[in-house]
Structure formats: structure tokens, C-alpha cells
Amino acid sequence: MATARTDHTETQPRRRSATGQTLRWIGAHRSIALGGALISVIVLAALFAPLVAPADPYAQDLIATMEPPSWAHPFGTDDNGRDIFARVVYGARISLLEVLLSVGLAMVVGVPLGILAGMSGRYVDQAIMWAMDILFAFPGIVLSILIVSVLGTSLANLMIAIAIFSVPVYSRLSRNLTLGLKSMDYVEAAVSLGISTRRIMTHYILRNAIAPIIVQSTLTAGTVILSAASLSFLGLGAQPPLPEWGAMMSDGRNYLGLNIWMSLFPGLAIMITVLGFNILGDGLRDLLDPRK
Amino acid sequence: MTIFANNRIWLLSSAIAAALAVPGVSLAATLNVMQSEAPRSMDPGDQTATYTAALLDPMYEGLIKRDPDLSLKPALATEWSSDPSGLVWTFKLRQGVKFQDGTPFDADAVVKNFNRHLDTKRGLAASGRLRTFLDSVTAVDAGTVQFKLKTKYPAFLALLTTGPCLMVSPTADAAGTIGSKAVGTGPYKLGEYKSGEYVLEVKNPDWWGGAAKGEDQIKWTWTAETSVMNMALQTGDADVINPFPSAFAQQVKANSEMKLSTTDGSAVFWVSLNTKLKPLDDVRVRQALNYATDRAGIVKAFMQGFATPANSPLAPVTPGYDKSLAPYSYDIDKAKQLLKEAGYPDGFTMSTIVQEQEARIGELLQAMWAKAGIKLDVRKMESGVWSKAAFLDPAGKEKDGIGSAIASWSSGVNGADLQFRPLYYSKSASPAGANLGFFSDPKLDELVDKAASTLDETARNAIYADAQKEVNDQAPHVLLFTKQDLFATRANVAGVWVIPGGQVVVKDAKKQ
């Protein structure tokens, strides 16, 4: 009897180490890895600010104002003699807070509204979309100017204003997703089974819509930080002496030609953060798209 | 590419483009002046902002004018005298003067001008200054007017050079157009007012003084960005910029293409403390805040040294200023001690409201006062919001927890009464006046009133010395500094000067 040659082999499959697997995953999903890495740097800097930057971001030294970078002050000092490096690092906390609160608020208000609009009858749908269209018609800055001017200038009101003009994006997105999901077989099955509308909205619709919504949130994150900077430029931003990046850039613009450090470093920080969020968002979007 | 086939058209259009591309080229020589805010009105009697006053200055004149050496000289009045009581003044008017719309300038016009301010129903913005002391103005004949004062007022002549006393055309005023179309008697008349963009003033060929000494045209623009102002001077888009942002002083001084002018100013910067809000009602607490303030540090950090630390509520250029008055020293320990005496050994929390331009002062004070245990909450507000908040009554300020406000006040060289009365007189408590902290001290009120009617200068100054000491001791304000007046011009510009307080005078300026 001759041994039959078959495709089946007796060799053991090669063991893949956890590190190897992680590295392969990273290589295949470069955007997520890169975006995630950048954001992680910012988050870590925010969490461990006192360790990363031992200087006090609020301590003024009126003798040593507007100094260029040096060993004592890696990013130099600002017009009140405060250490820019410390302010940038602690500013990460504020920027992340801005992103979390504004995006969070926009999602918490916009997503339920959108799902409700998608699931409800014509009139409720039209009414909600009419309200969203009105909000959406306002250029973000114009709406923020009005809201902050009404509520008063403060970081909290800034975040509320930005959240408000971001709401329509989330409600429209959720509504369109809901409309698409509504006609799916498993949802129709759930409806005919008599499952309550509320349960359908949370367990069927929301669960399946959450991914594109998260992708959108990474893109909104960038807008939040930049809007805060523009509003600081218009005098409606964070109150002194908060080391908010946008406010720091805005203050630094009064010394153009004299001292670039005051605006450069917070500006770079903003750019890296927005870059990180956008790359992460792109990567997530690629991941979720079944066609690729 | 057929466009360029026709060489002549191409040459012509590129020549036009080149001509258009050169900034500031016009057939007439223009002096470009850039300030930090837009004009509030074209009527000098209906606004009180210094920069608007500067813009209106070439177009309007009063009975008396100021020369560059700050002395008072005849303008629309040729001579004047008062009766022995000092309450009745007679002015002889210049003959042959016409307003820029043809209306003749005579006693009737003068009377109409002052009556519109005495009219309580009219409510013009600058009338307040006049109504305290002016009783009536009458025409004796076509070329003579008489002023009757309620009380003797030493600053009367000086006031005649300012806002509400500048002569506007009665015709334009009656027509209601004076707010947007300036009509005065000055060497320049309004060429064009493009709202939000610029104001163009052109020479008035019918000016009584002959040929105006300045450039053919004066063009006023404005920007809120200090960097842009500085850049405009560097590119030559602006020939004069006012107020000059002190941060760029070194840069300009080192540059031979530009000149920086620094003169003693009259704007006193202070923190007005709400004397009706605990614990600021205790004079020891207010004094403690004064001791906790490093004025020299603020001058260096905020004004780059272009200011004098304040030792008195008056600016050094104000007649009656007491140089010998001892200032508060920078003494944190003394501050802490006073606070302890007042019952606040661990300090307390208070707030301050600031506008964008003074926000940094708030930040600086925040860090300083923290050393004495005072937590200062700085609320930066836009001008509209700030104005409303600053002028609230005691109940309103209590409700919003407004402990103090940072601002400045300038009385030019028009006399100490114009600094004391609006800021420290009890009747000037907001919202009626600018006494934002509701300071009420009968002794001070008495001193101010007495000085206001003392015609003898030495006696008057002695009373003002007492008044300054009283204000210092009672500390309704934390006095910070007196700002120098800074403006910058291109090196080839001559003849620009500034009235203490920041009102730049450009009507005699020429570019070489």
C-alpha cells in the first residue's frame, strides 16, 4: 500500500504570539494605531500632568516674561512669566474635557432625537427635522457667538454652545441610520414579535448605529477644539487664567513678530490632537466599512 | 491665451493693475491714521470716547482751543472776560466764520449749541459735564455771548475746548443728521464716512484760518488687533497709530523708519471696590488690597514700563496733583495683618469684572492677591456686557456678586474736578455716574465742592491735596498706574501731538 499524498498535513499550525498578533493587527490598521497613539499621548499628558510638567501653570514671574525656550522653561514663558510647557500640558486636561462634554452633550441630545424621528410617524419626524434644519442653517460660529453672548463668557457656556450647534449632525445621522435599520429583517421581526418600541430603539437600533456615530464623534472632536480657539479670538472663550489652548493662541497673537512661542506651542498641541482624532476616525471608518 | 494676443490691452490692464496694487496712492496726499476703535458718532456732543474725539477734532472747533504746549488760545472766540464774581463770562466771537454747510457762525449759533445740552429732554451723551455748573448762555448781540455759571468753576475755560462745547451747525443739528454727517467750522470737513470702514476728511477751503496746515486728506481707519496695528505701521498702510501697543515699543524704537512718542498721560487705571459688599465695606480690607498690589510689577508686565505707579487718584499732569503724597508700598505682610485685624486671617473670595483690554491686569492681580490669601475671580466680559454690569446699582451688584471693576478714567488737563467728581463724589454713584463702588464720604464731598468753587489756584490745590489724601486713606479704589500716552508714526511724519488722555491731534501733521 502506497501512502496517499493528500492536502491534509500533520504539521502543527504555527503558534502566533500575542505580541505578534498585536503587531500584525497594528500593521493592518495603521490609521487606528497612529490616531490612537497620538490621542493616548494627549490623554496621558493630561492624566499625569503634574509629573510631566512640574512647574505651576498659574505661577507668574513678572521679571521673566516672554522668554524663549530654555532648560528651565522648555517652551519659554508667556507675557505674565508663566511656564508655557506647563500650561500646554495642563491645557490638555481642558481640551479633553471640552471634547468629552461638548461631543457627549451633542450625542446625548442628538442621537435620541434622531432615532425618535426615524422611528416615529411623519409629523413627529418632520417637526424634529424642521428644528434641526433651523439649527443647522446657522454657521457654527454665528450660533456660538449668540449663545455665549447670551449665557455669558465661560468655559462651560462655551461647551454648551459648541454642543448645541453639533446636535443637528448627530440627529440627522442617527435618523438616517434608523431609517435604514428600520427596514432590516431582524428589526421587522422584533416589531412583529411585539417588542416595545423603546426596547427596539435601544437594543436594536442604537446598538447597530453606534459605530458610525462614534466615527462621527472623532471628527466632531476636532471641530470642538478649533471652535473654542475661534471663540477665544472673538473674546468669548475660556476665562483667564485657564490654560486653554485656544485662549493661549488667542493671547499670543497680540505679540506677533515679538514672540512666537506663546501661540506656536498651543497651536501645535491643537494640531496634534485634531490630527489624532481625525486619523483615528478615518481608521475606524475604514474598519467599519464592509466593502474594504 | 488669446487674451494676451492683443498687446495693447494687456499692457493697459497690467498698468492699471499695477497702479491699483500700490497701496495708498491717490491724487491727493493722505495722512492715514489708525486707531483701535470705530467712531461712536459724528456729533462731538453726543459721545464721550477719547478716540472719537480725536477723529472729530480736525472738523470741529470750540470758542477756545489748546495749542501743542497745552495752553489755551482763542479759536472761535477772540477775547473773553469775567465779571468780579466769576459767575458771568462774556465772549467776543470771531467774525466772518461759516459752518461747513454755509450756516453762519454767530451768537445765535452758540446759544443753540449750548441750549441743546442744557435741555434735559434731549439727553445728549456729553451734556453731563456742563450741567453741573452751567446755568444759561445768552446772546448779547450777534457777536457776543454771555455765560452764566451756577457756581464758580475753575475748569470752565478748559472745558470749552472739549466735546460738548465744540460748535456744531445748528441747521444740521435741527435736521437730525449731525450724528452721521459732521458739520463744524474746522480746517477739515467730512469727505466720506463709510460706516464700519473709514472716515475721510478733506481740507475745508472756506476755513477762516486760511489754508489748513496739514495734509490734503486725513483718512481714519481702525482695527481691534494690536498686531495688525503694528504691522500696518511697518508696511506704511498707517502713518500714525494710536494708541500704540506698548509690547512693540522696542521693535519700533530700533527701527529708523518709525518714531515712537511717549508723553505723560492722564488715564489713571484702578480697581473700583464695591464699598457696599462685604468685606469690602471695611476700610482695612480695602487698604490691605492696596498693600497687596505690586504696582511696579504691573507697570512692567502690562505696560512694559510705559506708566507711572499711582500714588494718588490724580494723574501727575493734572493741575493740583500732589507729588509728595505717600503711596501704598508693596507689603504682603502688612496686607495680611490688616486682614487679620478686620477678621479675615485666612483671606476671602471676591470677584472683579474686566473688559478684554484690561483682562491681563486682572490676571496679574489674581496672582498677587493670592499671596495675601485673597482669591480673586476674574470675569472677562465684552464691552457691552461689562458696561451694563459696571453701572449696576448696589442691589444689582450684590445679586451678581460683583466685588470690583477694573477700568480707567482720564480727565485730561481739564482740572481735578473732572477726576474727583465723577469717580468719588457720593452723588456720582452708579448708575448715575462713574462712582462704581458707591463710595460715599461726606468729607470728600465737601472738599470737592469747596475746591470746585475756589478760584485761587494755590488755595484750590491745597484743598485738592487734602482730597487726594482722603481718597488714598479711604481706599475706595486700588489705584494702579497712570498710563503714558503712546503713539507711533512713520519717520517722515511731523506735527502730530497728543492731548494727555490719548487724544491724538493730527490736523497740522505733514509728511515730508
Place this chain on the structure above:
Amino acid sequence: MKAYIVKKMLALPLILVGVSLLVFVAIRALPGDPARLMAGPEATQEAVDNMTRRLGLDRSLPAQYASFAVGALTGDLGTSIKSKLPVVSEIRERLPFTIGLAITAYLIAIAIGVPAGMIAAIYRHGWPDQAVMILAIMGASIANFWLALMAMNTFSVQLGWLPLLGATSWKSFIMPSVTLAVLPTAVIARMTRSSMIEVMSQDYIRTAYAKGLAPGQIYWNHALRNALIPIITIVGLNFGSLIGGAVVTESVFNWPGLGRFLVDAVRYRDYPVIQGVTLVAVTGVVLMNFLAELLIAVVNPRIRLD
């Protein structure tokens, strides 16, 4: 199709009414007193009261809204508190400047963004793709006021090539419009890239390849034409963000357009101007959205954004 257009058109006035209400309410809720601001810090309470009366601000809110709404419909947007000129004429003078800036910015954005997006799509995953993507994201993450000031310093002060401020010649257009164009360029580049990629993987493109058409022809004729939809989307639907960018850009460059006008008006609480300009801007955005959605429905009836 017609029903779709009609339905969209009927929705317009409703949106505009809602917008006008929101604008009116928001502005009236603004703290700060225009009368006090106009009168100045030295003015007495009485002068301020007088000013309030002169400005018609002592009437009841519904009365003020009614006169505002009626006026808006008849082309009268009130009188500016500051300049005492009719708001409509002030807007008419400034609108061309903002529109000119917007059009120039869009042209630049399309001229640079589309080719960049195409190159990124064609050389996907290669270094041109990475470069374009990074540049695009950087462009979308720069604070525009900072970019504007840096440009002014470099090109006007240091190099002296361009005029610093205002709208004096055709050269004045360059810096403001390029600054304004940075964000739309980035967005258009990325959108063109992703829609090109999507289209290129579709069957009819593969058919074209199989038929032996030259790659150049394929890209230009088929892919680009279908990638136009996202461009229309950006220009039409992101018009609001361009207006927002114009606000900051115009303020820095002293550009005599509506953006700067609005910022000044807010500073002085010039209610009629704030109302009028916001209404005009929002109407513009709504119209552009409407036109964009219409165009998309016409070009590709399968895609309806409803």
C-alpha cells in the same frame, strides 16, 4: 421628482420663520445695553434712557418682533443703531465683498482639492496618498486667525508682496481667500479621494478597463464626473462653515464684508444689524443647501438625502 422639489420648496419658508424667531430671541437675550454703549461711559442715566427711547427698545418684545418680521418681508431690516443708515443698504454694500471672497475661496479649494484628492486616490496607500492626507488634516486643524496673521506678517510685512488690509486691489483678495480656502480645500481633497476610490472599484469602471480605455481617459471621463457629487455636497452643504470662517478672516484683514460687520455689530449690540446680517447669512445657507440637494437629486436620482 417634481413632488420632491415642491416638498423641499415648501419647507423653506418654515425654516426661515423658525430662523428669524431664533435670531430675534437670541439677540434680545443678549446682555448688555446698546443704549449705554452708544452713549458712552460718561453719559448720565437720563441720556441712556433717552437713547433707549430713540432706539425703540422700550417697546414690548412681540411688538419689536412684529415690526422686525414685517419689515424683513418688505425688504426693510431696520436702521443700524450705530450708523443710523438702513440695514439693507449696509448689507448690500458689503455682501459683494463676502460673496467675492467666498467664490474665490471655493475656486481655489476646488482647483487644488480635486486634483489632490484624485492623485491620492490613484496612488492609494502610496506616499502621495499619505502626503495629501496629512496635509489635508493639517489644513483642517490650523486655527484660521493664526494662519491669517502669520500670512500677513510673512507676505505683507516681511516680503511686501501683498497689501496688508482692506480691499483696495485685486491683490487684496489673495491672502484672505487663501486663508479661507484652507479648510474647504482639505475637506474637498479628502472627499474627492474617498468618492474616487469608491467609484473606481465599481463594475463599470472595471468594464472600462477591460474595454481597454486608457487610464487617463477613465479617470477624467468616468470617475471624476461621478465624484462631482461630493463636491456639490461640500460647496452647497458646508456653506455654513465657510461663512463661519469668513467671520474670523474678515475681522483680521479688515475685509469690508458681512462677517466683520456682524462681529462689530455684536460688540456694540447693534440689534437691527445683528438680526439683519444673521438672517441674510442663514437664508444664504438654507438656499445653498436647497440648491445642493436639488442638484444631487438631478445628477443622481438614486441618492436622495431624505
